[in-house]
Amino acid sequence: MTGIERLDAAFARARAEGRGALIPYFCAGDPDPSTSALLLEEAARAGSDVIELGIPYGDPLADGPTIAAAAQRALAQGTGVDATLALADGVRRGGGPPVLLFTYVNPILQYGIEGFADALVAAGAAGAIVPDVPIEEMGELRTAFAPRGLALPLLIAPSTPPARALALAEASDGFVYVVSRLGVTGAKREPDFAWIEERVAAIRAHVDRPVAIGFGIATGAHARRAVELADAAIVGSALIDAYAGTAGEEAAARVRTLLAELDAARRPAPRSEGHDRVSR
Numbered sequence: 001m002t003g004i005e006r007l008d009a010a011f012a013r014a015r016a017e018g019r020g021a022l023i024p025y026f027c028a029g030d031p032d033p034s035t036s037a038l039l040l041e042e043a044a045r046a047g048s049d050v051i052e053l054g055i056p057y058g059d060p061l062a063d064g065p066t067i068a069a070a071a072q073r074a075l076a077q078g079t080g081v082d083a084t085l086a087l088a089d090g091v092r093r094g095g096g097p098p099v100l101l102f103t104y105v106n107p108i109l110q111y112g113i114e115g116f117a118d119a120l121v122a123a124g125a126a127g128a129i130v131p132d133v134p135i136e137e138m139g140e141l142r143t144a145f146a147p148r149g150l151a152l153p154l155l156i157a158p159s160t161p162p163a164r165a166l167a168l169a170e171a172s173d174g175f176v177y178v179v180s181r182l183g184v185t186g187a188k189r190e191p192d193f194a195w196i197e198e199r200v201a202a203i204r205a206h207v208d209r210p211v212a213i214g215f216g217i218a219t220g221a222h223a224r225r226a227v228e229l230a231d232a233a234i235v236g237s238a239l240i241d242a243y244a245g246t247a248g249e250e251a252a253a254r255v256r257t258l259l260a261e262l263d264a265a266r267r268p269a270p271r272s273e274g275h276d277r278v279s280r
Contacts, residue, residue, distance in 0.1 A: 002027060002138065002257050003123075007050065007098050010025075010050055015231075019048035019266050020227020020228075020232055020266040021212070021233075022046075022049055022226070022259075022263060023048065023049060023051070023100075023214075023234040024043045025051055025067075026043070026051070027056060029075075030056070030073045030079075031070075031127060031203070031246070032077055032247055033070060033079065033087075034236065035088055035247045035248055035251050039243070041096075041252075043096075044096075046262075046263055048097050049211065050099070050100060051096065052099075052234060053102040054071065054101070054103070055080070055102065056075045057107060064237060066240050066244075067240060069190050070240050080107075082119075084101065085101075085119050085122075086123070088125045091124075093124075098126035099125050099126060101127075102128070104132050108130065113251040114144050117144040125150075127151030128150070128152065129152075129177065135164075135171055138152065147171075151173035152172070153173060153176065153212075154177065155179055156177065156179065156203075157179045160253065163204060166203070166207065167207070169207040172209060174210075176203055176210070178230065179214060180196055180226075191213070191215070191226070196230070197229050200213075200229050211229040211232070213229070213232070214234030217238070221265070223265040233266060237257075238258065241245075249265050
């Protein structure tokens, strides 16, 4: 099964079970390599549908202070592209969900685009999210990814003009990544759900592809609203904040608690007269 096919299957399974999909984000190697592997195991055990795994990078454009600090801790531990790929391979060997790498273009260029694509396949990764490459400059990545069945989901921000948003949605593989609000990642600002509802409806009117909501999804209530409006909730900074200052089993236990809250939130509430779940 290719990476895109694995993503398609993950979203299809969530739909068949009548629930939203959960996509946790972790920064590879944070707070240390062994704890990082434990956190990925917790995410798989919690029934995550996809895992987003960040390659630590020193100049992150889209990441807020929480993820930027996690990247610095991971870099101090020596975590790079190969170590991140090894963690992804561990998820695959453990029978876990598809792993999407989150990275910036510089690490890919340093690795070599074709070599990076081959390494993703070898590690069993489903593809990569590369937020600092505009759609007009995606040609080399697409040329490397498409024949290997690797996904390239694209981000749509509140500032993205409607026509460009539809072009991004049509060009996305696996799912469309809708950014919940302006600014960088972080758990301390509320998502703009009014805007999300409007943008998701516009995308669905033209594109038959799952939509995932990320940036600022921090609580069970946020996740529940996200999967009412779209197909998946992406949660990153809140998970990193949950284990901040800890490692090993304590970090895993804290992540387990938040994942349990998010897991419950992505499932439909009991139906009552006059109330129904938004069609998905």
